[in-house]
Amino acid sequence: DSGVTQTPKHLITATGQRVTLRCSPRSGDLSVYWYQQSLDQGLQFLIQYYNGEERAKGNILERFSAQQFPDLHSELNLSSLELGDSALYFCASSVVGSQDYGYTFGSGTRLTVV
């Protein structure tokens, strides 16, 4: 257990639908990052939050949005889903500002759009 919790682990939904992925960061970590990993691909950075505020944005589609709540958990909302959105979605957390910049990853949510 890495300390980063992602739910659900698996999600199957139809095209056009909307889903919400949830992430609870490791205790003490203020920063949350979302990544998308398609089959046999690398990790594509989507978005970063730090203590409730958006800090960096990557290749995130307009159909996707995220937020970080006061208790530091984060949600990634995916809407108007397309077949190509099928992927693993990872959340990671870190303590920004410390010497340790490494991320701790959750085990991911596997999204299948049918």
Place this chain on the structure above:
Amino acid sequence: GESVGLHLPTLSVQEGDNSIINCAYSNSASDYFIWYKQESGKGPQFIIDIRSNMDKRQGQRVTVLLNKTVKHLSLQIAATQPGDSAVYFCAEKESGGYNKLIFGAGTRLAVHP
């Protein structure tokens, strides 16, 4: 723009041999580099990191080498074991900013008995 890439998409080695996984990066402003290991169905797991003021760092059976002149990073695994079979990602962080890591495409390491 930023990019982190890998020379070899797949590496096959014999159990007990040493493995070397390479990575090229293009952002000379990057000051921190990390190697992650991802086993099937799991999230990436931190292996070892190195800061730009170093050229070598050793861990348990792993060594990371950084050559800033040619913007090259490598991960050496000594006495490779079947449990080392996974996909390995390098990642870089640009100095300053809020700790955003850019990941390379990944190299699959297959260890054969």
